Amino acid sequence: MRIRHSFTALVTLALVSGGLVSCTASPQATAIEVTEQTIVVDVRTAEEYSAGHLDGAVNVNLQSGRFESEIAEYDPEAEYVVYCRTGSRSAQAVATMEAAGFDDVTDAGGIDSAASATGLPIVTE
Template structure:
């Protein structure tokens, strides 16, 4: 009697696991004035041209030295002076932010939005940012 129940439980667990792995079309929530881009997307064409964007790498200086987008500035989101350094930038300019996986970039975008920045894009990882912007990765 227990065998049919076990088979049913295993079948349901497998089905739920596969459904959770499917490539859905949902997108992460963003705040007004922010956007998340990936390797198949580019910043909204209604915004300023990419050449006018300031690109910020929010990884550690050591990670930045290993490879970063050409022309990107490095402001470590985990550094004690992150908010102070970001506050020195104009809040109405366009910014593209990236890190290693996109998680620190999301945290940086949230902090920047709280500080009044109005046009901030999370480009995700270094690879995603390079693919979506077309900017080469360089190292120091």
Template sequence: MKKLLPSLLSLALLLGAAVCAQAQTAPTLTPPQAQQQLAKSGTVLLDVRTPAEFAAGHLRGARNVNFLSTDFADQVAKLDPTATYVLYCKSGNRSTQAGTLMLQKGFKNVVNAGGFEALKAGGLAAE
């Protein structure tokens, strides 16, 4: 029993860390859900792709905040942490990472809308 107790405690700590990590991930929306969220007043649409990707086409009304930029954290620090943010990128990977970072910085209302092409195919307007 004495040998089993440290193993059980380690397992409990690992499971607890996994639950905390999951709690820090922004929920993912389908394109229709993203469209509904964007229709709400005060929702900010963030495109976290590079400026070149943004210039090649982006969702109407999106603001570009490059996740790969060395000053991404500084750019996020200038945002209103009480606003609601819908994030997207090319595939959903960078927007997942950006959402996680924003939640860790104290933002409460951050959702991941996934990838640009899927959102366009789902009916969201692009420019």
């Protein structure tokens, strides 16, 4: 595909010439304030959650087939920070939550980006 090759060539040129200093896939580049009222939601599987999650996070598996019904039990007026492994599932979860009427939902991306942005440590069970 011509456009794809042109983009690849442009990125390669930028890297070679030093024009690209850094690149991040995180949807949230700035700090995310987490208060006692903030509900931090890990949308990964239970196994992923058990292997390491942000301190205080609740696990609501996006891929369980029950995400919408489980999230419906939460207050749509509360403040939420959502993360996953890489940022893909968190984006899907945020879109689903917003469509369900949740007003204050922040996509923190992947777990490492979320830990950096929130300052919350990654803990294991």
